[in-house]
Amino acid sequence: YHCGSKPRFFRGSFLFIIIIMENKHKYNSIEYDIQQLTSSDKEYAATYLNETDETRETAIAEVRCWIDDEMHIQIDDFLILRFLRVCKFNLEKTKARIRNYYKLRSDLPEWFSNTDPFQPELQELINMGLYLPLRKPDSQGRFVVIARSTLHNPRIHKLSDIIKVGVMVVELAMRNRAIATSASVYGFTMINDVINPTIQQFLQFGPSILKKIAHTWQNCYPMRFQLINVINAPMFIDISFKIFKSFLSEKISKRIHTYSHMMPSCFEDIPANILPVEYGGTDGTIQELTAHIRSAVNKASRNVVMASLCGDSVECCAQHKLTNEEKRYAAAHLNETDEIRENAIKEIKRWLERCDDLHIRIDDFFILRFLRVCKFNLEKTKIRIRNYYKQRSDLLEWYTNIDPFRPELQDLLDLGYYLPLRKPDNQGRLVFIVHGTRHDPRIHKISDIYKVGMIATEVAVKCYPAASVYGYTIFIDVSNPTLQHIAQLRPYVLMNFVHAWQNCYPARVQSINIFNAPVFFDVVVKILKSFMTEKLKSRFHVYSHRTMQNCFKDILANILPVEYGGTDGTIKELTEYWKKLIEENRDWLMNEGNDKIIISI
Known part of the structure; x- marks a missing residue:
């Protein structure tokens, strides 16, 4: 409790x-x-x-x-x-x-969604060196950031993207715990260089935007703003800062100083050995500092950076507001509107409270995932939730001991057994490639294989919650199976796999594709299909090695790994990417997997 x-x-x-x-x-x-x-x-x-x-x-x-x-x-x-x-x-x-x-x-x-740092719009701003956290604190222990607020082109770059990059770069720097500890104790100093602003840049920061930024700094963000020095400020920029200060408390307002050009007093308490040479320092050039930030972003997984923007909140990461396009799709295909969604979640929560035989802790987004699978049919949703928790009770070996650092699961993660792709397909669906015959059946248990699939799916949905709207497409590579692989897939196991996909798990499976299937694998396929409804059978496709070219015909090359005819990295890179991501989410996965009370009558 x-x-x-x-x-x-x-x-x-x-x-x-x-x-x-x-x-x-x-x-x-x-x-x-x-x-x-x-x-x-x-x-x-x-x-x-x-x-x-x-x-x-x-x-x-x-x-x-x-x-x-x-x-x-x-x-x-x-x-x-x-x-x-x-x-x-x-x-x-x-x-x-x-x-x-x-x-x-x-x-x-618009400030906190679509935060993938590899989007071209965000990459462009990162490459400009728009925000440069310094690598060392100042003489008072404060974290220092140089913002170069007039580098962008306001006709191309949105204000929302500029704000995203600012938060992203600061939070990524804060993942260095030594910096984060110092910054959280001593606070934050910003040097805002506004050299040569254009009228378009001036107009981009209207009063309503300035008010929101002031509210963010003053009342929301977990950072102590100790000093903000605006340098190289022409006279007309002073208007913006007077408006900005009008939204701040007197205490914060006193910490903002404006300078018409760069002078020594701008960098009081900031020693030369932490500044780039362009600002009178000795710690490398702006180009080198920009390359350092770009390298940090590129080395970090998408989820590390995106979670920083989410404040490490699972619900906030997941319960994103639907775009207009997603709303249209959800209304047309899932019977979902804002009103229906709100009422349905409340109804399911009331039902769970009244249930004497099902006592669980379940967040609103998890309920929403069930509702979307069932197209907001409340009775079907209740049945699916019951099925899910009953399967968890019946198959404890599939749902417990999910620590990704367990050696057995580390083995499977290293094999790249279950790999979500990093981008959705052209229909918005989350795509998975499963290497169904890479493991050694004499060593790896079916229960551990299922766990790896489940934890990879949960982390992927955390990163891409729109998967709950558009659904999933699964590609299972069964090249070179051994007799031990076939023997491991007993009818009971296959039945439980199908039952999980079809009746339990909160995922809209839109397509299942088995490829590189030898002739004798047809036995497994026939047993699998015997447990499926006609609807799921129609979404189930099998390709031999000779017909494999048809398997990925609807999947764009820019989301596939090179081994499958794509351009988005190699299987090895994808394996390392997801292994790192899953390990970084270890605490969250353990909480999600363990923080539930399941009671059977």
């Missing part, structure tokens, strides 16, 4: 608790953060932030209880600590700021 909830007593003559896992929220990040604090840091934190070892531990526990009871988001302890430090450990102010932050994300989807 989460904090603040009361024990519930269940009726029924044969109650058997299948799984009760306590979610203890253990995070190494806090332990690491504390280790990083020097005695001087601790003294500063105690004096200026009201932080001691005792208040830190107590405050994080209190905020986590409140989040579990009221916010229903997943957020790591270090992010909570960042909010606490901004608010000097005032719990009510911390809660208000967290609420503001997630409300801002909901109110401004």
